[in-house]
Amino acid sequence: MQVRENLIAALPAHPTDSTIDELQESILTRIDQADTERIDGVILDVAPVQTVDSFLARTIVETAKMVELMGVHPVLVGISPAIAITATELGFSLGDIDTALSTDAALDIVSGLPK
Secondary structure, rough: OOOEEEEEEEOOOOHHHHHHHHHHHHHHHHHHOOOOOOOOOOEEOOOOOOOOHHHHHHHHHHHHHHHHHHOOEEEEEEOOHHHHHHHHHHHOOOOOEEEEOOOOHHHHHHOOOOO
């Protein structure tokens, strides 16, 4: 979904590996084809996700980093305590990727408003 100059991608509650691959490809393709419209940010909403495995955690982080490499500001939204614990236990670091508790807060971040 696009809101102004930002894409919002919500992961399903029980994503499969192929669903995650398709979502990643869709986001990157949408950014690449945005020659007539400006895309400033991509908000990856992981709030619906119930459980995280190493593939999902790695793919979320990789997607955010790929988005950033394409010159677009990624923000991860809705990281639950369970996801944070699992990702940390699996050794995944977000580096300097922004996170937010809500989509509204993420939109403020990509718009340059204070957190």
